Amino acid sequence: xxxxxxxxxxxxxxxxxxxxxxxxxxxxxxxxxxxxxxxxxxxxxxxxxxxxxxxxxxxxxxxxxxxxxxxxxxxxxxxxxxxxxxxxxxxxxxxxxxxxxxxxxxxxxxxxxxxxxxxxxxxxxxxxxxxxxxxxxxxxxxxxxxxxxxxxxxxxxxxxxxxxxxxxxxxxxxxxxxxxxxxxxxxxxxxxxxxxxxxxxxxxxxxxxxxxxxxxxxxxxxxxxxxxxxxxxxxxxxxxxxxxxxxxxxxxxxxxxxxxxxxxxxxxxxxxxxxxxxxxxxxxxxxxxxxxxxxxxxxxxxxxxxxxxxxxxxxxxxxxxxxxxxxxxxxxxxxxxxxxxxxxxxxxxxxxxxxxxxxxxxxxxxxxxxxxxxxxxxxxxxxxxxxxxxxxxxxxxxxxxxxxxxxxxxxxxxxxxxxxxxxxxxxxxxxxxxxxxxxxxxxxxxxxxxxxxxxxxxxxxxxxxxxxxxxxxxxxxxxxxxxxxxxxxxxxxxxxxxxxxxxxxxxxxxxxxxxxxxx
Amino acid sequence: xxxxxxxxxxxxxxxxxxxxxxxxxxxxxxxxxxxxxxxxxxxxxxxxxxxxxxxxxxxxxxxxxxxxxxxxxxxxxxxxxxxxxxxxxxxxxxxxxx
Numbered sequence: 001x002x003x004x005x006x007x008x009x010x011x012x013x014x015x016x017x018x019x020x021x022x023x024x025x026x027x028x029x030x031x032x033x034x035x036x037x038x039x040x041x042x043x044x045x046x047x048x049x050x051x052x053x054x055x056x057x058x059x060x061x062x063x064x065x066x067x068x069x070x071x072x073x074x075x076x077x078x079x080x081x082x083x084x085x086x087x088x089x090x091x092x093x094x095x096x097x098x099x100x101x102x103x104x105x106x107x108x109x110x111x112x113x114x115x116x117x118x119x120x121x122x123x124x125x126x127x128x129x130x131x132x133x134x135x136x137x138x139x140x141x142x143x144x145x146x147x148x149x150x151x152x153x154x155x156x157x158x159x160x161x162x163x164x165x166x167x168x169x170x171x172x173x174x175x176x177x178x179x180x181x182x183x184x185x186x187x188x189x190x191x192x193x194x195x196x197x198x199x200x201x202x203x204x205x206x207x208x209x210x211x212x213x214x215x216x217x218x219x220x221x222x223x224x225x226x227x228x229x230x231x232x233x234x235x236x237x238x239x240x241x242x243x244x245x246x247x248x249x250x251x252x253x254x255x256x257x258x259x260x261x262x263x264x265x266x267x268x269x270x271x272x273x274x275x276x277x278x279x280x281x282x283x284x285x286x287x288x289x290x291x292x293x294x295x296x297x298x299x300x301x302x303x304x305x306x307x308x309x310x311x312x313x314x315x316x317x318x319x320x321x322x323x324x325x326x327x328x329x330x331x332x333x334x335x336x337x338x339x340x341x342x343x344x345x346x347x348x349x350x351x352x353x354x355x356x357x358x359x360x361x362x363x364x365x366x367x368x369x370x371x372x373x374x375x376x377x378x379x380x381x382x383x384x385x386x387x388x389x390x391x392x393x394x395x396x397x398x399x400x401x402x403x404x405x406x407x408x409x410x411x412x413x414x415x416x417x418x419x420x421x422x423x424x425x426x427x428x429x430x431x432x433x434x435x436x437x438x439x440x441x442x443x444x445x446x447x448x449x450x451x452x453x454x455x456x457x458x459x460x461x462x463x464x465x466x467x468x469x470x471x472x473x474x475x476x477x478x479x480x481x482x483x484x485x486x487x488x489x490x491x492x493x494x495x496x497x498x499x500x501x502x503x504x505x506x507x508x509x510x511x512x513x514x515x516x517x518x519x
Numbered sequence: 520x521x522x523x524x525x526x527x528x529x530x531x532x533x534x535x536x537x538x539x540x541x542x543x544x545x546x547x548x549x550x551x552x553x554x555x556x557x558x559x560x561x562x563x564x565x566x567x568x569x570x571x572x573x574x575x576x577x578x579x580x581x582x583x584x585x586x587x588x589x590x591x592x593x594x595x596x597x598x599x600x601x602x603x604x605x606x607x608x609x610x611x612x613x614x615x616x617x
Contacts, residue, residue, distance in 0.1 A: 392559065393555070393556060393558050393559060394558070421588075422533060422534045422555070422556065422587065422588025422589075423534075423556050423559075423560055423588040423589060423590055424556060424559070424588065486590055487560075487590065487591075488560065488563050488591055490556075490559035490560060491558065491559050491560070491561075491562065492559075493558055493559070
């Protein structure tokens, strides 16, 4: 078996999938140079409307057939009512064996995605993450074909490289007009940025916009342009507003998380890169949100303003923007109602295409311009590799999101996690699934100290900067030992040989695989 | 030591464990473990439970462990509390706990 650059043994082939092992942080040149798109020249006589009566009619008109690929965005998060309605309509039409390729799988219930896998409507899944009922079922061997998991940056790469050709894209929009101009920013179910569906709109064979709020032509603002849209379907409801706004974000009162968050702000403030016009992405986890608030305090104390903040936008980032502490917010998604509205209200809060946010094969991406990136993780190992997908009992816990992209792009990438969660150590010898290569992780911040990564490109600078503070710097090995002294040594989870998930790095190489858990 | 009646210690909060013990006169030990970390720590939990029972000389008991990821010290303390309640005595800080 070949071994990749982070030491993982990989099969040469997994079914029809040919494994390209991860080679290290210098991404390979693309093998073909021409961007692949399934978009077709379409003559449309003047006048009329693209509105079509029902989802079933739109699916039939799109020419969807057995074995094809369909896509969705995840911007309605747990409040999404589109995926379920579309899959039900597809099932009613008897279309089967589809490749389901959303930007991320939201954990929908009634119907659940698992139902559509069991009845053969879906036979392949490619996404950023699978969690909940579907994640558990997949890791226990639900599917014959392995799920391909890609980072936010890897998905547009795969689409434009022709590895993920989308036949029909279903784009949920909180407002649209009869000609297909569509947005997530207005309407009763506004979700904010639609940054994940730009690539679907420009690359899919057919594009169906689904809305519950048809506005007079032209829809302004329009994130998705009519020139990419074939059909518009008006349904009763596209989402549940309170759940759309309650995504990954919550404010923590956990004193340990607050301590870690405060430490991250201290680390950033101690860096020489913390100066006027710096840039950052803190993310939307509970530690991240608290960290943003502490960081804002440090900025006010020192009179420092940031040039821009990037990624998923949250209410508290908008709040510090309103205080004048950040000049520009660039967001591919909006995590709550405040962030969703903010794009309409402020010219310097900008909706961006996920590809420009994170795709390294698009002539460079915005996260390459980050000074500081905060990453949350489930596990870190002594080589600083991060696991953001699987719990150590072998359960699917999350999605890749943009974490691995942010780690690689930013000057200083800071992984934040407690050394134990319950009885589970999170600093370990080998993480269960490698998602982010250790070389791209500058440091790990925990409640028990900060470990700097000697293999990171900015190690010397960080060591000097942190050396001038009283921050507690420890070795990653000592954190691992401390964690194990609390929990005891966990027995290793046993897996079968069956690969259930392939974890693709941002350059399309395989950084790890997840095998079926032996129960 | 003989258990006089059923006893409970601990909660179902995250990082805690709930121990329920019943007398099992003349029938030996019957230990059942439910744990969110059973795959990694099931054996370690069983060992701790047996150790604490032995320290108190409890040979007949039915023990139900409902673990939400408690550290070993917590499991030990909850076991000790449950046994003390079941035998109606207070904890001897110089005895079993040392």
